[in-house]
Amino acid sequence: MRLLEDQHVHTYYSPCARKEDAKGQPVASPERYIERAVALGLKTLIFTDHFVEDPSAPEMIVQFYKGSGPAILRDLRTELNRLEVPDDLALYIGCETETLAPGRPAISRALAEKLALVLVPTTHYHLAGVPQPLSFSPQDVADHMLMMLESVVRLGWVDAIAHPFDERESLVGDLRRIYEAMDKRHLEEVLGLAAEKGVALEVNGSAINSPARPHYPEMFLPVVQQAKALGVRFTFGSDAHTLGMLGTSPENEAWFAQAGLEAADFLTTREFLAKKGLL
Ligand SMILES: [Zn+2]
Numbered sequence: 001m002r003l004l005e006d007q008h009v010h011t012y013y014s015p016c017a018r019k020e021d022a023k024g025q026p027v028a029s030p031e032r033y034i035e036r037a038v039a040l041g042l043k044t045l046i047f048t049d050h051f052v053e054d055p056s057a058p059e060m061i062v063q064f065y066k067g068s069g070p071a072i073l074r075d076l077r078t079e080l081n082r083l084e085v086p087d088d089l090a091l092y093i094g095c096e097t098e099t100l101a102p103g104r105p106a107i108s109r110a111l112a113e114k115l116a117l118v119l120v121p122t123t124h125y126h127l128a129g130v131p132q133p134l135s136f137s138p139q140d141v142a143d144h145m146l147m148m149l150e151s152v153v154r155l156g157w158v159d160a161i162a163h164p165f166d167e168r169e170s171l172v173g174d175l176r177r178i179y180e181a182m183d184k185r186h187l188e189e190v191l192g193l194a195a196e197k198g199v200a201l202e203v204n205g206s207a208i209n210s211p212a213r214p215h216y217p218e219m220f221l222p223v224v225q226q227a228k229a230l231g232v233r234f235t236f237g238s239d240a241h242t243l244g245m246l247g248t249s250p251e252n253e254a255w256f257a258q259a260g261l262e263a264a265d266f267l268t269t270r271e272f273l274a275k276k277g278l279l
């Protein structure tokens, strides 16, 4: 199953998406993504650059986000307004924010409600300054991952959790060991809470394909199956940082089939807009 919406795309307004091609031209420009989306037959893109509402706040100690404030949303919107967009391609602006402390995303509810999609990651352990587990033992990582996930799901107003339980295995170790160490009753409670609160889980195309987390597809599969059985809905995003990553890959499609995911399990962007009164 191919999906025609890509709900997690980084442009060059993200500090980690500034690659250039052989001619020195940026490869993650909105303009080039539009061309690529048309070539792939995609119908919807949501640009979700890394974003924090107040990069100058005293608790905002993650250096990575110092240039990721409101100006990037404004500039991206202005840039999109100047571009020619084919009628059958819909473009929206969302963001991937950060979780600064348990239950504290780096975006306010008021602003989150104005954006098409707010993805909230809770496991960016590679960034110094984001909440960290006590140690990188499987038990400590498993406990921390569940605690952080629950704290954000409980808020109820975030749209989706970005790449749940994902982190590079050179940092956190084998993700299968982390899943084994997870308190399964707690996991079930948190997934049930996500269903009840209407907080989606992201199926992240890059995480499923990434050689840096070889066991993520295996680890995340039973989580998704259990979540689906409990009534959780999903978003799909490639997490593209360059053109070549846009859309669903053949590996992603094979994984959807294995997980038993169907198109109806994924929230469309129009469903988010309708829910938020943005249509
Ligand atoms: Zn992320």
Ligand SMILES: [Zn+2]
Pocket: 008, 010, 096, 239
């Ligand atoms: Zn991302």
